[in-house]
Amino acid sequence: MYQVTEDHARTIIAAMAKKEGITIIPKNKSTFMKVLSDLMPILTGGGIKRDEFMTKYVTTIMDRVYIDDDFYKDPDSALSCFIHEIQHVHDYRKDRIRYNTRYLANAHYRALSEANGESAEYQMRRIYTNSMVQMPSASTVFNSLKKYRNYGLSDDDIESMVGVIRSDLRTLDLLGMVSNESIRTMAVMISSVTHNKP
Numbered sequence: 463m464y465q466v467t468e469d470h471a472r473t474i475i476a477a478m479a480k481k482e483g484i485t486i487i488p489k490n491k492s493t494f495m496k497v498l499s500d501l502m503p504i505l506t507g508g509g510i511k512r513d514e515f516m517t518k519y520v521t522t523i524m525d526r527v528y529i530d531d532d533f534y535k536d537p538d539s540a541l542s543c544f545i546h547e548i549q550h551v552h553d554y555r556k557d558r559i560r561y562n563t564r565y566l567a568n569a570h571y572r573a574l575s576e577a578n579g580e581s582a583e584y585q586m587r588r589i590y591t592n593s594m595v596q597m598p599s600a601s602t603v604f605n606s607l608k609k610y611r612n613y614g615l616s617d618d619d620i621e622s623m624v625g626v627i628r629s630d631l632r633t634l635d636l637l638g639m640v641s642n643e644s645i646r647t648m649a650v651m652i653s654s655v656t657h658n659k660p
């Protein structure tokens with residue numbers, strides 16, 4: 463059993479952001495995000511409403527992670543979310559010129575990018591909860607990915623994300639290792655905090 467507090471989450475996320483060269487910005491302090499929130503219902507065909515975008519979604523653009531007001535209120539999901547966003551930053555850094563346009567214009571690219579983010583979340587959780595042998599069922603993964611319907615992804619897109627995530631986790635099981643150094647670093651930070659608790 464692990465227990466992570468809001469302070470733990472703030473400390474670990476700040477340390478990870480520094481290490482990764484990522485800037486964290488509160489959404490309600492960003493004019494850019496306010497403009498984007500007005501466009502969001504149009505960009506997503508009504509899938510994401512203006513207020514939801516500001517209060518329920520974390521948005522990563524290039525090296526910047528824009529967080530909502532309640533980001534740290536659920537420390538566990540904040541940590542999970544942040545490794546997801548780190549993965550987006552890594553994907554962006556691999557293809558700085560085209561990443562943003564491909565993400566917006568191509569649903570399959572978007573699906574692949576989100577699959578990478580979700581996979582990073584699962585991998586990190588499996589380390590810090592010491593549950594290396596547990597592979598989430600396809601239906602569990604599918605259900606947790608339904609939120610991406612708001613991103614204009616069809617059930618087929620989501621189904622292919624399930625495949626990517628599960629095969630990724632299976633490979634890691636077989637190799638007994640974690641591919642991404644950042645995932646391991648963050649998981650170790652969380653473990654060192656939580657394992658000291660009674």
Ligand SMILES: [Zn+2]
Binds near residue numbers: 546550575576579
């Ligand atoms: Zn994402």
